[in-house]
Each structure stands twice: as structure tokens, then as C-alpha cells.
Amino acid sequence: MEEIAVLFHIGPLGITTTVVMTWAIMLLLLLVSVIATLNLREDEPGMVQTMLESVVGAIETSVADMMPQRPDLLVPFVGTLWIFLVVANLVGIIPELHSPTGDLSLTSALAILVFLSVHWYGMRSDGVRQYLKHYLSPSPVMLPFHLISEFSRTLALAVRLFGNIASLEMAVLLVLIVAGFLVPVPLLALHVIEALVQAYIFGTLALVYIAGGIQSQQITKEKDEQRSEKNQ
Template identity: 60%
Template sequence: MNAEAIVFTLGPLAISRPVVTTWAVMLGLTLLCALATRRLRLDPGPLQTMLEGIVSTIHDTIEDTLPNYGRRLLPFIGTLWIYIAIANLVGVLPGATSPTGDLSTTAALAVVVFASVHWFGIRGEGVAAYLQHYIQPSVIMLPFHIISEISRTVALAVRLFGNVMSLETAALLVLLVAGFLVPVPVLALHIVEALVQAYIFGMLALVYISGGIQSGQSRSTRIEAGATQ
């Protein structure tokens, strides 16, 4: 770890700038949610309308990908989308860097997605039914399934890290070359790309979870079909 990135230490633990920024984003989102939901009304104001629109959009997107799982996946997928979007946008602030521009942050997010795929798959179909798909159509496929799980988790982490880091680097180079004559286009590009990367990460997580759930359902369907024959 770069010594310049270390903000302070807690005993043997070195707390880096991405960790502090992540804590700040988490605290900000927690306070915003607490304040925004204190006085919910049937006749919503502008802030409540905006929040309801965001939640409704996320719910509908989940339902389009995995019907009947909108309410179950909304807390996890919604949190991923909102956190990553805000974390990416932190880089717009002068002197700040996005925590998602650090590989340790994106790796942690990818590991959470990896665990969630198996959690939702096992929760929906049970351990035996879920794990059975790893040896379908033959036990020979087991190592290939394991490699696929690991490789897509690594790709998920590296993709977000590389895109955010390259975006911030490109913006910095443009500002260094052109000065501050073109801040608005660069800022607009950064905002759009930050939101796009958050959307892509969330959609990939949703697709992976959908695959984990449907693999168990497919096996259950095959068993039921065989039992009726």
C-alpha cells in the first residue's frame, strides 16, 4: 500500500484514503436515508418523490430481469447501485478520489456479489439442489464451473476498478493539458460515466444472482418432470 494513501492507523491496521472515503459515503447515505424517511407522507414532497422514483425504478429493473424477486433483491441490488454511483461521483469533487478507483474496494464489492449469488441460490432452492448444478450435465464440469465462478468475480472487480481509474486519469490529463478552459464537458463526461459504471456493475450482479437462482429452479423442474413420467 502506498504510504501516502494511509490516513491513520488503528493498532496494526493501516486505514487508507479509500477506506475513509467509503466510511464517509456510508455515513452520508445513512444520514440522508434517515432524514428522508422520518416524515413520509401520502402526498409526497419533492425529496420523497425523487426517492420513491429511484426505488421504483430499481424494483422494476429487478422484476424485468428476475420476475417475482423484486422485493427480495431490492435491498441488496439497490444498495449496490446507489453506493457505487455515489462512490464513483466522489471523484468529481476537487481533491477527492473515488474509492472505487482502488482495487481493494472493487475486490471487496466483487466478493460480496460472489457470496450473494450463492446465498440467494441456496436460500431459494436449498443446499443440495443448488450445489447439484455444479456437476451438471457431468461431474467432469465441476472444475470448469469453479473456474468460471472465480474468473467472473475477478473480472467484476478489475472492470470497475479499471474503468473508474482510467476515467479519473483521463480527466486529470485533459485538465493538465487544456487547463480549466474545458471543465464543464469533462465534468459531464465524468458524471455520465460514473453512473454508467455503477449501472453495469449492478446489472452484472443481478444477472449472476439470477443465474444462481434459476440454476436451482431448473434442476427442481427437471426432477418434477422426471417424477411425473
């Protein structure tokens, strides 16, 4: 794997190409969002507005299929994550640029963000106490296993995205060196498909984890209510 270059330092902190590329993508998405939403029309939407509404509609449908109770709660986070990952994964097809998701530090940061979001949405849905109770369900003996599951799936989330994007860029580079400039043309289409698939998988897994955290506490709450009814 190619070493990540440090471009400059802010005190003891080294700013790598991954950091610069990540912030550049975030700035680009912010500018595009602001410009694209300046002249929205309800009666006669233009081509750009129609395309944006199609993208947002597809995201809302995907989230609603997974979390029909509260899709509006998860659409902003999951939708932003999907869009960012699509752009970040596709950056690698531009000559002299590399996908920031080919760096384990970025994929780890995204996985940690998903990890924190699972607990944030879970606690926000029905309170801290009710959320934490599901770690003791069906028995307090399951607590260590729940904790191991939380950390292992976060690690797997980071490594999966990093491994697929980094290996794809490495394969394109090796074929380019061995076979010349014409052979990698079909690999360009493969890169686009793989970038879209990996973004979808990462976002879907994040959605599954968050929805699972919310639904787990709802199940725990229902069980507590059933027990209290039996005791009465």
C-alpha cells in the same frame, strides 16, 4: 495510477483514504435515508418523497424485469449496491477527492460481496443441497468449468469497475495538467455519465449473476422431477 495514501494505523492495519471515503459515503447515505424517511406522507408527498419513490420504483422495475418471480428478494441488496456505486463514482468530480471505486481493493471487496450473495440467495431460495446440485448439471464433468466461471467473472467484475473509474480520473488529471482548467469542463459531464453507466453495469451484472444462481437450481429441480416421473 496515484498511490493510495495511508492516513493512520489501527495496530498493524493501515487505514487508507479509500477506507475513510467508503465509510464516509456509507454514513452519508445512512443519514440521508433516515432524514428523508422521517415525514413520509401517503396523501400529499413532497418533492423529496416523490424523488425517492421514483428512484425506488425504477430499481424495483429493473429488478422485476430480470427476476419477475421474486423481485422483493433482491431489491434491498441490488438497490443499495446501485445507490452506493453512483455516489462513490461521482465523488471523483469534487476537487481534492477521489472515487473509492478507483481503488482495486474496494472493487474487489464489492465483487466478493456479489460472489457471496449469489450463493447466499441461491441456497436461501431452495436449500443448500438443491443449490449445490446445479454445479453437477448436466454432468459432474462440468464441475471444474462451473468453478472457473464463478471465479473468473468475479475477477472481471472487480477489474472492470476499477479500470474504468481509475482511467477516467487519470484522463481528467492529464488533460488538466496539459491544457489548463477550462478544457476539462466537458470531461466533467463525461465523468458523470461514465459514473452512472459503470454503477448501472456493475449492479446489473450482480443482478444477472444472482438471478442466474437462483434460476439454475430451479432448472435442476425441474429436471430431477422430470426424471423421477419418467422412472415411475
